[in-house]
Amino acid sequence: MLTKDKQISKAVIKRLPRYRRYLRELQKKGIEKISSKDLSKLIGYTASQIRQDLNNFGGFGQQGYGYSVNNLHDEIGGILGLDREYKMVIVGYGRLGQAIASYISRNEPQFHIVGIFDVKQIIQDVQFKDAQIMTCGSLYNFVRNEGVEIAVITVPSEKAQIVADTVVDAGIKGIWNLTAVDLELPEDIAVENVHMSDSLHALAYYMHELDEEA
Amino acid sequence: MLTKDKQISKAVIKRLPRYRRYLRELQKKGIEKISSKDLSKLIGYTASQIRQDLNNFGGFGQQGYGYSVNNLHDEIGGILGLDREYKMVIVGYGRLGQAIASYISRNEPQFHIVGIFDVKQIIQDVQFKDAQIMTCGSLYNFVRNEGVEIAVITVPSEKAQIVADTVVDAGIKGIWNLTAVDLELPEDIAVENVHMSDSLHALAYYMHELDEEA
Numbered sequence: 001m002l003t004k005d006k007q008i009s010k011a012v013i014k015r016l017p018r019y020r021r022y023l024r025e026l027q028k029k030g031i032e033k034i035s036s037k038d039l040s041k042l043i044g045y046t047a048s049q050i051r052q053d054l055n056n057f058g059g060f061g062q063q064g065y066g067y068s069v070n071n072l073h074d075e076i077g078g079i080l081g082l083d084r085e086y087k088m089v090i091v092g093y094g095r096l097g098q099a100i101a102s103y104i105s106r107n108e109p110q111f112h113i114v115g116i117f118d119v120k121q122i123i124q125d126v127q128f129k130d131a132q133i134m135t136c137g138s139l140y141n142f143v144r145n146e147g148v149e150i151a152v153i154t155v156p157s158e159k160a161q162i163v164a165d166t167v168v169d170a171g172i173k174g175i176w177n178l179t180a181v182d183l184e185l186p187e188d189i190a191v192e193n194v195h196m197s198d199s200l201h202a203l204a205y206y207m208h209e210l211d212e213e214a
Numbered sequence: 215m216l217t218k219d220k221q222i223s224k225a226v227i228k229r230l231p232r233y234r235r236y237l238r239e240l241q242k243k244g245i246e247k248i249s250s251k252d253l254s255k256l257i258g259y260t261a262s263q264i265r266q267d268l269n270n271f272g273g274f275g276q277q278g279y280g281y282s283v284n285n286l287h288d289e290i291g292g293i294l295g296l297d298r299e300y301k302m303v304i305v306g307y308g309r310l311g312q313a314i315a316s317y318i319s320r321n322e323p324q325f326h327i328v329g330i331f332d333v334k335q336i337i338q339d340v341q342f343k344d345a346q347i348m349t350c351g352s353l354y355n356f357v358r359n360e361g362v363e364i365a366v367i368t369v370p371s372e373k374a375q376i377v378a379d380t381v382v383d384a385g386i387k388g389i390w391n392l393t394a395v396d397l398e399l400p401e402d403i404a405v406e407n408v409h410m411s412d413s414l415h416a417l418a419y420y421m422h423e424l425d426e427e428a
Contacts, residue, residue: 013420014412014416016416016419017409017411017415017416021394021411021412044396079419079422080415080416080419080422081418081419081421081422081425082418086418095309095310095313095316096309096310096317099309099310103310103410104414107394107411108411110418111414150417150421173421173424174417174418174420174421176414176417182258190420190421190423191420192413192416192417192420194408194410194413195231195232196317197235197321197322198228198231198232198235199406200318200322200325200390200406201230201294201296202227202231202406203388203389203404203405203406204295204296204300204324205294205295206388207295207363207364207387207404208293208295209404210387210402210404211387
């Protein structure tokens with residue numbers, strides 16, 4: 001695999017999953033190679049943007065041939081860390097937690113949900129696929145004993161920080177934060193936030209802007 | 215309200231909901247003014263970044279006083295288009311659609327869910343708050359007759375484009391796309407995507423990167 005020779009900007013990182021997603025669609029259609037121009041039409045970035053992004057990682061294209069779909073898909077997967085598997089717990093098993101569990105088990109084979117946690121005693125001892133559903137009291141020991149790497153947090157906002165502290169103490173490496181608040185975390189913990197309200201408010205802005213243009 | 219005198223970059227727009235969210239927290243605590251330095255500690259952007267962002271809109275701070283929390287909150291709300299109300303439908307009422315409906319009704323008073331749509335006949339005639347749950351066959355007429363402005367799409371990926379086409383034909387202004395695919399839309403339709411997999415893959419990258427640093 002090609003190695004990164006410099007720090008990659010966050011904007012590029014945010015685009016890589018999108019490249020990989022489109023390449024996967026091409027794979028499904030049996031397409032083996034693609035030019036940056038055709039990739040551009042498909043993804044909606046300019047061909048020059050695409051070449052520039054992929055040059056960050058040494059570039060994978062060949063002059064006059066374009067990109068090998070399989071190769072580029074796998075290389076990007078490798079860069080993203082998707083060439084390995086992850087143990088994951090979901091904390092908070094309301095509607096959103098259930099939606100996420102079902103989404104991941106259907107679409108993300110590298111991510112294994114090994115345990116699910118909620119405050120509600122009523123759901124104790126129920127299973128989701130191979131994962132046992134437990135109460136939050138056993139979260140720390142479970143994460144520690146099972147060597148869980150990722151915690152998905154979907155609890156109410158006011159509980160988010162204490163859940164984060166618990167999993168960090170237990171040795172978690174990454175947090176996928178689906179609550180409405182930002183978390184205070186040590187610098188060696190990876191975090192990715194999905195703030196629903198921020199996204200909805202950005203939509204309102206785009207509508208407002210289009211309205212003013214019209 | 216202060217007016218925008220130039221095109222605002224997408225990066226700034228993405229930060230505004232976050233500013234507003236923190237200002238709301240300050241309001242709840244009864245805090246009336248804040249310096250860009252204290253705002254910086256709270257939000258995690260540099261004070262200079264904050265001043266620069268807010269200068270895009272004419273700046274709201276006063277030398278030696280800082281920002282008025284209420285004023286800044288409302289001004290940002292106005293810029294985002296949150297000083298008015300929106301009629302919204304949710305299309306797709308599986309677990310994710312249910313989670314979103316419940317989240318919006320609890321946290322987003324400006325967004326009124328006026329109708330919910332799903333393919334399943336079984337849920338017909340059931341209500342969520344004031345919104346009737348209907349089958350997708352009536353989506354076009356409902357959006358058109360009620361003057362609905364926003365459609366939240368949470369259907370399976372392969373149905374996403376046809377739902378988008380239907381609501382666009384019916385006069386929708388904005389789409390909040392929570393499916394795994396990008397939509398082809400006319401240029402005068404606002405769209406904001408929440409691609410769960412892209413976000414999860416970015417998390418994997420950050421973990422991978424921290425791992426290499428360690």
